Amino acid sequence: MAGGRRREYLEAIGIDLWVPRTARTAPAPLAEAASVAPGEAAREESAADVSARWQALREEVLHCTRCPLHLTRTQGVFGVGPKRSDWLVIGEAPGAEEDRRGEPFVGAAGQLLDAMLRAIGLDRTRNVYIANVLKSRPPGNRDPKPEEVAACLPYLVRQIALLQPKIMLAVGRIAAQSLLGTDTPLGRLRGRVHYFGELNTPLVVTYHPAYLLRTPGEKRKAWEDLKFARNLYQQLTQGTVNGHRP
């Protein structure tokens, strides 16, 4: 991305470029990742197969009654973006606006997320897929219940199997803890590479844009996370690390 545009986006997310930042040293987890053996290769499928399975999965989600959230939602929110993307961003659950429009991360938090993603060259219309752990809105935007996450997570796992992203970015505590199966505070999950699922997809954690809107002082940390993820992605695609768990 050209310097001028990056400046524009960083200003949009509230990052002051003229304030010196401490350079993040090469993260230890990257070194760990460099020494790992490759896992099993993903099963080869034709584009038509993938497209058919994607559509079937989408229909399943839109008609799902696996948990009580189907009783109160307006519609299921499957996700948005190209079906084969290197990047997968995962949030917690649809809010009121997402429930109404059927798309994740719309409204003010969505606009901030889009600005954050654009700052590292990502756009939901071109090269990043965006989804949530829960596909249906919890009433009153309450936190998801563990049994709701357990009911819904298999859908995301199937989405990941079809998308085969090279890197995942979990935004917010609920998404990060749900995906990693931990109750470790978000602050301690940041700044390192985790791995998700059978494909051992590298996963980086950052703050939820709704939290950043309430706590703008944390935007600088979110920018550090984005740079960390971008550097990891560059190393993954350049082959200087591989994407598998040590």
Ligand code: SF4
């Ligand atoms: S949240 Fe998930 S499991 Fe629950 S009804 Fe919606 S799609 Fe089904």
